[in-house]
Amino acid sequence: MSVYVAEEFSPEEADVLRRYFTNLYGPVFALVNLPEVVKGALFARYSRSPKSLRRLFLDEFVGELDISGDDSIDATIGLRRAEELYDKVFFEYGDDSVAQLGGVHLACEQASNLLTKVLEWGRLMAYLEQSTRYISYDARIGGRYRFYRPPEVLQSSLGTRYVGDMDRIFDTYAELLPIVIDDIKERIPKDPSDSDFVYRQAIRAKAFDSIRGLLPASSLSNVGIYGTGQGYEMLLLRMRAHPLP
Template sequence: MTVYVAEEFSPAESDILRRYFTNLDGPVFALVNLPEVVKGALFARYSRSPKSLRRLFLDEFVGDLDIEGDQTIDATVGLRRAEELYDRVFLEYGDDSVAQLGGVHLACEQASNVLTKVLEWGRLMSYLEQSTRYISYDTRIGGRYRFHRDPAVLSSHLGTRFVGDMDRMFDTYAGLLPVVQDWFRREIPKDPGDSDLVYRQAVRAKAFDALRGILPAASLSNVGIYGTGQGYEQLLLRMRAHPLPEARTYADLMLYELRKVIPSFLKRVDLADRGGAWSTYLSTTRDDLSTLAARLLEPGGSGDAAPHDAEPVVTLVDHDPDAEVKLVASMLYAASDRPESELLELVRAMSIDDRLAVMRAYEGQRGNRRHKPGRALERVGYRFDVLADYGAFRDLQRHRMLTIEWQQLSPAHGYTRPAAVDAAGGAAAFDEAMERSAALHAAMVEPFPHQAPYAVALAYRIRFAMQFNAREAMHLLELRTTPQGHPAYRAVAQQMHRLIAEQAGHRAIAEMMRFVDHSGEADLERLDAARREERRRHGS
């Protein structure tokens, strides 16, 4: 390790610095107790100064610091200077990377399941969303079921019907919940070694999973977001251009709150010639393409409320026949001094055994799915077309580093009805809820084309495309096939893995994804997790 030459600070300087830096004598340290805009501006200035960060802080930022009073509260040191510097660097020079240096945790509560997909679009942000597996939707907020009530819909001739049909769907969910839980208790008796709490949690999660398809896309969820100023700017520009009124309303709410924390990073969002022009570009492009597509493409089938085969349809639409040669060349690249074109020729001349030896050495001894090989796996990729229920789509959509695009949610592709609902005697009630959902959507789609998806139950299928490289595939498929996962998305991931091995013929690549689980549906998926949580609670 390179010897670090520590800086010297006077006692007075050290007294100031220790409040804002995690150490004063090491080469690695964190910034604390500073507003996000100060950290961003400090790093921006840092990139253009020969000084160390701590010295730069002392010389150019600390002059505005009031060190009197409670030293544990967030500092406002350098805020004015930071704002001025940011304006100069960001607005005048156009250095967008500055906005990557300050982040905010933001909560978006009571957002519809349609809106959550809009919120979770950006790659360079982090999200946590309320899970239908842990939240019982028979409970109410303010005496009302948990679904979004669009003001325009409510004030229209469909308002009373919308609320009534939503209530009936939630009533069906609430009525079937104890029925399905009782069926699971009969089918999967409690293990003598499990506590009542562990068993009850696992049964509830299983019932919630089986019945979540009854919930409409208007169902409410809470989303926690962490992102940089740049990430939020991009998100808000898209939301302000979105055709869904709920998205535009939340964009205004988010902008107002974010400006309390990182105002400088969001100055361009609502400037007419900056963010305004950008949002106009997005909306105009979307509308023009929709108009052109309607003219060039035949309309799809009208669809109905009938159930389809419970298995999702997964099609591998694109892969590289030469993928494994390119992959082995990429694996050897960093370990050699050859150009890639020469490596490709050498790999083509290798025996199958030698290629496999390279791949196995690169993979190494993976102890669990979190042990990931390097970026050579990003050399090859796959594109899938998927038709699966909206519940499965919601879970898969959150994998941000891949490319995912989806079509408008509607009842056109039918729905899936879990076998457990049939076995518990709930098929008729489930199908009635699906018919109600489809009929409400049909009534809404002409007067409210953008709000109509609110009416669609999560059991209905949606078509979406997923594109990712082999390294992303390893992460996604190993994670989403674990036995505790929901059966709907497990089936999608399992099919993808089989197609990589069998249709693409990339058996060696598929073999590297050794923690993909092809077992059938688990009895109580969350039972092992509940057991671990209980052990942690009791310190054992």
């Protein structure tokens, strides 16, 4: 089966994450208790990083924030309270306009390219997807390449062939990447005014862009979504009616 590979966090890391993320180990979670500018910056960095959103927050953002006043916050408890309030307003009073007033930053991780297109179909929301132009897909998660493994395919007579073919595609990607990088370096020498970091990043981006056409639709990606309650309601209705499981 295609199983979500959950990250492991130290007790100290989990204590910090619990204040700002609605869950610590699932593939779908919301950001809370953070300034909007921080959420926006985090999502912007998210689209060009191979890290999960929670790991990215720990590695690159926590050190820049004053979190000393948030020690007593538990976002998972806050989420339950918010759900209770929403249920009361929406179901008891029938006021669906409340769905237009609140916005949520939501992360969906390890989603196939097919799923990302379903998620990003609505026009009432904003999206940032992990970019194949800036991220290498030769890395593995949990020892496996980053592609979706449909249970119905794996359990069929084509399961072994499917995994083998996908592995070979990603093997080819991994083999071509250093070759393409070296070729681009030969054709585009470093400008003396560029730093080593800038030159290296530019070369890698060109290489990623050159070979990303190899990546299949089953490739996994991370998606950041921002929308109102009404936008998420429409998203869920659209997904329930979609032919894909």
